[in-house]
Amino acid sequence: MVSLLSALFSRGAIILTVQSNRFYDSSILTWNPSDGDHPEEKSSQPPPSPLAAAVESLVSFQTRSFGRDLAERNRKARRKVATEDQQPPPAARPKTRKHSAPDPALSLIGDCARTFHFTQFEPTVAIFPVLPSGVGHRRSAMVLNINWELQGCCRHNQVVFIAAIGVSTVVILALWRTFLLTPFKLITVFLHETSHALACKLTCGDVEGMQVHANEGGVTQTRGGIYWIILPAGYLGSSFWGMVFILSSTNLLATRIASGCFILALVIVLFVAKNWFLRWLCIGFIIFIAVVWVIQEFTTFKALKYVILFIGVMNSLFSVYDIYDDTISRRVNSSDAEKFAEICPCPCNGVGWGVIWGFISFIFLCASIYLGLVILS
Numbered sequence: 485m486v487s488l489l490s491a492l493f494s495r496g497a498i499i500l501t502v503q504s505n506r507f508y509d510s511s512i513l514t515w516n517p518s519d520g521d522h523p524e525e526k527s528s529q530p531p532p533s534p535l536a537a538a539v540e541s542l543v544s545f546q547t548r549s550f551g552r553d554l555a556e557r558n559r560k561a562r563r564k565v566a567t568e569d570q571q572p573p574p575a576a577r578p579k580t581r582k583h584s585a586p587d588p589a590l591s592l593i594g595d596c597a598r599t600f601h602f603t604q605f606e607p608t609v610a611i612f613p614v615l616p617s618g619v620g621h622r623r624s625a626m627v628l629n630i631n632w633e634l635q636g637c638c639r640h641n642q643v644v645f646i647a648a649i650g651v652s653t654v655v656i657l658a659l660w661r662t663f664l665l666t667p668f669k670l671i672t673v674f675l676h677e678t679s680h681a682l683a684c685k686l687t688c689g690d691v692e693g694m695q696v697h698a699n700e701g702g703v704t705q706t707r708g709g710i711y712w713i714i715l716p717a718g719y720l721g722s723s724f725w726g727m728v729f730i731l732s733s734t735n736l737l738a739t740r741i742a743s744g745c746f747i748l749a750l751v752i753v754l755f756v757a758k759n760w761f762l763r764w765l766c767i768g769f770i771i772f773i774a775v776v777w778v779i780q781e782f783t784t785f786k787a788l789k790y791v792i793l794f795i796g797v798m799n800s801l802f803s804v805y806d807i808y809d810d811t812i813s814r815r816v817n818s819s820d821a822e823k824f825a826e827i828c829p830c831p832c833n834g835v836g837w838g839v840i841w842g843f844i845s846f847i848f849l850c851a852s853i854y855l856g857l858v859i860l861s
Contacts, residue, residue: 631861642860645734648790649853652797666700668795670765672722672802673702678749679721680704681756683714693758696765705758715824716841722803723845727852729796734859739789743773800849804842811838 638646659665673696681691681704689709696702706714732742750766757763773791780788810819811834821841822834832840 631858634857634861637857637861639860642857645856645860646853648733648793649730649797652794653801655794656798656801665798667765667768668798669700669802670696670698671769671795672799672806673700674753674762674765675725675799676718676722676803676806677702677704678753679717679725680706680714683717683721684709687713689714691756694753694756694762695758696762697759698761711827712824715820715827716837718820719803719807719841720844720848722799722806723848726796726799726801726803727848727855729792729799730852731796731856731859733789733793733796734856736786736789739786739792740777742792743777743788747773796852800845800852804845804849807838807842807845811835812842 656665677694677696681694684691684704684706687709690707692705692707694702694704704718729742732738747770750770754763754766757766773788776788776791780786807821811821819834819838821837824837825832825834828837
């Protein structure tokens with residue numbers, strides 16, 4: 485085998501190149517051993533061995549046959565291109581158009597056109613792939629156009645989205661001090677405490693228990709972790725989950741995913757809760773979300789989407805109100821803002837941190853509305 489390869493490469497090198505277009509009409513086969521040796525070849529070169537001469541003759545015969553077949557196919561392809569150029573513009577053509585089949589001979593090396601050229605230089609191999617016919621010149625680029633400027637606002641789905649947020653806000657404010665909103669307020673407190681627990685786990689701490697009380701209060705027992713992250717995670721986390729719920733309501737698949745994650749979180753808290761009130765709250769909301777989900781799947785009314793949107797708006801508004809009530813209105817000394825002011829070396833007190841967190845929560849609410857409109861555009 486070594487002597488055979490030496491004989492093949494003793495007379496020159498093989499260079500594989502390709503020039504391709506849509507119908508492979510530029511694939512050129514240039515190898516004409518009958519032209520004689522390379523001009524730079526010295527006459528003092530020893531004659532090739534009989535084995536090398538036999539192999540070279542065999543390769544020359546096969547290559548000439550391949551060249552004739554390829555040249556014939558190229559001529560047919562050129563005639564077809566010329567015929568298509570005389571046809572009417574693409575708008576007048578049928579919607580479906582057959583493309584010429586790829587050259588079967590080229591499939592030997594995986595849709596790669598081959599050009600052999602024997603020279604006296606060092607052996608070099610270069611293989612360039614060729615796409616199937618009709619694909620090489622069809623540039624496909626996925627361009628994601630995001631309508632950040634909200635041009636053309638507002639369409640029907642955007643109007644429904646804004647109206648749903650407005651109606652939810654009016655209903656929440658009108659029923660704020662009634663028992664009808666108590667379950668949703670408690671679920672907001674639940675998400676507040678869940679945010680504390682998640683921040684503790686993400687900072688390598690341990691969650692020893694969670695409690696949610698009927699008076700809309702809650703406690704999360706943690707050990708370890710980073711208090712700089714755990715303390716503000718309650719208020720800001722509640723606003724963040726509100727934004728997630730609002731954005732999830734813009735798409736049915738996202739609504740299903742958010743509902744499934746919400747149910748999963750409620751099931752997990754069943755085993756972490758330290759009081760039966762929180763357990764019954766979780767069980768009640770699991771049943772409620774499941775029933776609404778079934779109604780959506782078996783009817784044309786997308787009830788689950790509006791329930792998720794309502795919970796999101798409730799979380800966003802209640803977090804802002806909770807910050808105002810705990811830090812500005814009556815200054816609860818045990819609030820997260822007061823505790824954060826004690827460990828923070830900044831001169832800002834609990835009221836200052838309450839104002840900052842309230843402003844961030846309001847930004848979350850505005851961002852959820854804006855991003856929802858962008859998604860629906």
